[in-house]
Amino acid sequence: MKKIAKKMVMVIAVTSLFFSCGTKQVEEKSVSEESPKLKIEVEEKKAPEDPPNVKFAKELQKLLKENDRAGAIALFDSIPEELYAQKDMKVLYASLLMSDKQLEKAQEIADFLFEEFPDDTEVLELCSIIALARGDSSRQKTINNQILKTDPYNSAVNIQMADSYASGKKYKQALQYYKKALVKDSTNADALFGAGKMSFYSDDLKSAKNYFEKILENDPENAGALAYLGKLYYDEENFLKAAEYCEAALKQEPYNYDYRLDMGTYYRYLGRYEECLEQWKIAVSIDPEYFLAYAYLAGEYDAEGKFTEALENYRMVIKTNPKYWYAYESTAILEWHEKNWEAARNYFTKAWEISGKKDSSYALMIAATYWKQNDKVNMKKFLQQAMKLTTDRESVDFLMLRFYNDNYVKAAETTLKKNIEKLSNTNKKGKMWYYLGLYYELSGTESGAAEWYSKVISLQAPMFFEYRLAEWSLQ
Numbered sequence: 001m002k003k004i005a006k007k008m009v010m011v012i013a014v015t016s017l018f019f020s021c022g023t024k025q026v027e028e029k030s031v032s033e034e035s036p037k038l039k040i041e042v043e044e045k046k047a048p049e050d051p052p053n054v055k056f057a058k059e060l061q062k063l064l065k066e067n068d069r070a071g072a073i074a075l076f077d078s079i080p081e082e083l084y085a086q087k088d089m090k091v092l093y094a095s096l097l098m099s100d101k102q103l104e105k106a107q108e109i110a111d112f113l114f115e116e117f118p119d120d121t122e123v124l125e126l127c128s129i130i131a132l133a134r135g136d137s138s139r140q141k142t143i144n145n146q147i148l149k150t151d152p153y154n155s156a157v158n159i160q161m162a163d164s165y166a167s168g169k170k171y172k173q174a175l176q177y178y179k180k181a182l183v184k185d186s187t188n189a190d191a192l193f194g195a196g197k198m199s200f201y202s203d204d205l206k207s208a209k210n211y212f213e214k215i216l217e218n219d220p221e222n223a224g225a226l227a228y229l230g231k232l233y234y235d236e237e238n239f240l241k242a243a244e245y246c247e248a249a250l251k252q253e254p255y256n257y258d259y260r261l262d263m264g265t266y267y268r269y270l271g272r273y274e275e276c277l278e279q280w281k282i283a284v285s286i287d288p289e290y291f292l293a294y295a296y297l298a299g300e301y302d303a304e305g306k307f308t309e310a311l312e313n314y315r316m317v318i319k320t321n322p323k324y325w326y327a328y329e330s331t332a333i334l335e336w337h338e339k340n341w342e343a344a345r346n347y348f349t350k351a352w353e354i355s356g357k358k359d360s361s362y363a364l365m366i367a368a369t370y371w372k373q374n375d376k377v378n379m380k381k382f383l384q385q386a387m388k389l390t391t392d393r394e395s396v397d398f399l400m401l402r403f404y405n406d407n408y409v410k411a412a413e414t415t416l417k418k419n420i421e422k423l424s425n426t427n428k429k430g431k432m433w434y435y436l437g438l439y440y441e442l443s444g445t446e447s448g449a450a451e452w453y454s455k456v457i458s459l460q461a462p463m464f465f466e467y468r469l470a471e472w473s474l475q
Helices: 002-032 036-044 052-065 069-078 087-099 103-116 121-134 137-150 155-167 171-184 189-201 205-218 223-235 239-252 257-269 273-286 292-303 307-320 325-337 341-354 360-372 376-388 396-405 410-421 426-443 446-457 466-474
Strands: none
Touching: 052 069, 069 087, 087 103, 087 121, 103 121, 121 137, 121 155, 137 155, 155 171, 155 189, 171 189, 189 205, 189 223, 205 223, 223 239, 223 257, 239 257, 257 273, 257 292, 273 292, 292 307, 292 325, 307 325, 325 341, 325 360, 325 466, 341 360, 360 376, 360 396, 360 426, 376 396, 396 410, 396 426, 410 426, 426 446, 426 466, 446 466
């Protein structure tokens, strides 16, 4: 909307100026021929009403400035015929309709303009953008090629091509087209913003900063540029500067979900935890159907040991994004901590299913929840199912599943321990130590459990969830 307003402000200004100048000349002539007394009386009279064209132009300019797209479109129902005869007014109307997703009406106007002005660059740009919005890639390509033959550095077309590459994550190609768009229009905000993002994604942070700062030279309140500069300072671990830029972006767009997430992150690194949580709660209120803010809140509450609040938010992550597998594991772990065995089993089961029923850790935790409820029958049924899905019968995973399933056999325990010690992967070894400790705990051998849990803790916080469970068991 802002781009449309900026593009057409000259048309409206010229229209207003033309009619207002004519009126002013008449007024000055009539006043200059009268006596001083009469001149005062004339000046005190009410100013004459603007001609229809000027009145329309002023009202349209006001609506565009206020970003009132619906009002601007509705105003065209009363546009004077002589004003609508202007090509630029038709282009503006079609652009407004397109931005309002009224593509059929926009296309009708564009087709009329194309017949009248088949070589006009502005008309061709309009036709190209409408073709893009309608998904007519063939027509878009044809029009773009026509434009580029005579204007290879056309900003609109090069930005379109850059956007296409960017959406396919072809950042280097996209950057080249954004740069071409800047050759003839070095202050084009869309091209600068695109070039800044592509540089950011390509880890050319210095260039990214230059592009975003260039935008701010012409538009100090550009929210997108401010927000990305915040990201850049965050990457430099200058969290205070990052927060300042993000705060400035939020003044322009207070309901921007992504900016709220970023703001919360910056506050967190500044140690302002309550403000951090508040930002993510605002993000939830902006879009309660999107999962990410819930995930941020859950992770922070989890880190602070506020497990009730963490669980509430993990459950909302799952509700709003059932495919986000990590939330099932995190929720299951906290349900386990709260001794909600059935709930823990349900979430571990979902995580196991998402893993393709290949992760023995989830299978062992499912079995353990049955054991916690003294339901050995269903535990064994489940373990037998899990063992059938384990193809390598010599693996530690299979041996551990069988150890849980079978009645205790000393020889099986000895073999299992030897195979665990042979593991070269530290995380895998730590996991298996935990399940030995859990087996002893479930069997009522507390001292044996503590020994194995202590071995897990000696690894000093490796990246597997069983480490947390071992910590809790020793508390």
